[in-house]
Amino acid sequence: MKNLIYVDNNATTRVDDKVMEAMLPFFTELYGNPSSMYPFALCSKAPIDKAREQVAKFINAERSDEIIFTGCGTESDNMAILGALKAKPDKKHFITSSVEHQAIHILNHSLEKMGYRVSRISVNEEGLLNLDELRNEICDDTALISLMWSNNETGVIFPIEEAAAIAAEKGIPFHTDAVQAAGKVEIDVQKTGVDLLSISGHKIHAPKGVGALYVKRGTRLRPFLIGGHQEHGRRAGTENVPGIVGFGKACELAGEFIEDEVNRVGALRDKLESEILKRIPDTSIVGSREFRTPNTTNIIFKYVEGEAILLMMADEGICASSGSACTSGSPEPSHVLSAMKVPIGVAHSAIRFSLSRYNTDEDVEFIINHLPPVIERLREMSPLGSNRR
């Protein structure tokens, strides 16, 4: 395969070598089931406790038993929302935003079928949350509020501390999907005052198949997966020991790398973005530039369709993503961009670049040199644009 320029880190990330190293013994040597009754099993139990400490430290949880390991970010989100709603069976109102990840966006449909009323707080054209609307939507029937920390498609950051304070004032539990924020902005559950928080391993250089849910002590939550007594009886299922160990290590590293992320990766993103805007006409950025994770940029290339851009870029070895999978000609691009009132036609032309600590200056140079001809070529093929008759 030719040189790979991977700028799709909001989709998934490369496993860090140190993470890999930490995990390896738990596949072939220390493979015991932590629940078993012999010393060999203990060899895989203690590392889980260590990982729990590492995750707790990463998000500044008060106690490590506030961390529950799960199978992925989606499971954490589902568990938080369904578990918290089930804990309050008399309340039937759920508040979230209009730009959440599928794990919540699609779950909302199920909740509505189950008889819940779902309020989706709107965002403005910059993707910023309407806090007044949040205040107004809260009522006696509200069981839970869930708002993402930062958006997967645009990187836009919500004011979680303020939102959590509004929830706390009314005594409503507050969940945040921090899957895209972890490792990119500082996460402090005590300072922000959230009750529930989801994170995922593979977005921060741990492997796929492991996530975590932070549950503040005292938060009422019914279990989601039912079965064994694992995770203090809160999440049944044999622990993914290697994954959990890797996740712990990744959290430790993410804590160390956060400065690099903000400064170096942020500077790379800024360069990529400004050079693209400078070199390619009819381009624009989606979302607030002020409140945004440092690694993400979402750019509209007018008159050309996202998938076509991705495939042409892939031919050059560049891996990015488009907000909308053009599925079956359904005229619905990303619900995120729609909520931000990006015109539907234009939303088909949005491309997301998301960087990580593995990206270099050379990567950015490569993209800004190879992208302009790709766009130019596709625009030649397009009936839209300046050459339209």
Added chain:
Amino acid sequence: MWEYSDKVFEYFKNPKNMGEIENPDGRAEVGSESCGDLMLLTLRIDKATDTIKDVKFKTFGCASAIASASVLTELAIGKTIDEALKITNNDIIRELGGLPNAKIHCSVMGQEAIEAAVNNYRGIETVIHEHEEGTVICNCFGITDKTIEKAVREHNITTVDEITRYTKAGGACQSCHLDIQDIIDKLNNE
């Protein structure tokens, strides 16, 4: 990621007959920017023989939309307009070595474009069923539940086959057949 055939990739990267004919004899624009697929087709026609001398396309859309348009132009060049009207989306799919189910609508757009461009040459206006009301049931042809319901009522339809004959819905990838059957059953039970 879609599993495109090598041919789709080839036509996408090196499309044939891309561009726009000046003062064309036939011209059509199908699809829409908001659907993420828009195709402009222009024809040069020898009026004495009604033969298509040249075709050019421009497409805003995904790889399969561009490839479908390109293949269409090759299929149409040299044909009389009557022959060209017989080009179906299945011909386009065959030339492309297959299309993923979710992309069959791209080939349908090709068929619609040649129809509309020939109609334009003949001075006939094409009614494009764009943005019908209701929710789309058949993605391949962009047919909504409303259209299907109307057909069921008007023609006392009981099978998916009949729906396909009347509305085209269900005529390509077939993934909508269960949904169409649901609509038929619902109305017939009323």
